[in-house]
Amino acid sequence: MTTTNTQQAIVKEFRGIKDWWGKYGRLIELGRTLPVLTQSERTDDKLVKGCQVKTWYSSSVSEGKVFYRIDSLSLIIRGALTLLLGVLNGRTPQEIKNLDLFFIEQADLGELFSPVKANSLWKVINRMQADAAAYVQENNK
Numbered sequence: 538m539t540t541t542n543t544q545q546a547i548v549k550e551f552r553g554i555k556d557w558w559g560k561y562g563r564l565i566e567l568g569r570t571l572p573v574l575t576q577s578e579r580t581d582d583k584l585v586k587g588c589q590v591k592t593w594y595s596s597s598v599s600e601g602k603v604f605y606r607i608d609s610l611s612l613i614i615r616g617a618l619t620l621l622l623g624v625l626n627g628r629t630p631q632e633i634k635n636l637d638l639f640f641i642e643q644a645d646l647g648e649l650f651s652p653v654k655a656n657s658l659w660k661v662i663n664r665m666q667a668d669a670a671a672y673v674q675e676n677n678k
């Protein structure tokens with residue numbers, strides 16, 4: 538499935554949920570499905586800088602595709618990360634670098650986050666795209 542199709546599916550699902558509590562509950566439900574990182578993966582060097590909600594992050598490239606491991610103490614952030622991973626995991630660095638993540642706005646997910654949690658989510662997104670850009674640059678040397 539393309540990144541556009543994946544995002545459109547997310548938008549369709551969340552637009553089908555009419556109330557704020559329903560959307561919030563769905564994100565919490567998704568957050569519970571995100572694999573929890575081990576204590577050895579939850580190290581200070583893997584904390585996303587600037588996040589006020591503790592969020593751990595790592596990325597790697599295998600066979601030209603980027604794979605992320607992410608975890609957070611916040612269930613709502615974990616839910617959003619689950620959606621992000623569905624869109625970004627297993628894509629090429631170039632796809633990720635150039636991707637417009639339209640699903641957050643079009644599915645009205647931003648209204649579910651406090652300013653602190655929204656800031657944390659965007660810090661993770663920026664880090665994911667910055668790492669993808671670095672992988673692209675590294676391969677173009």
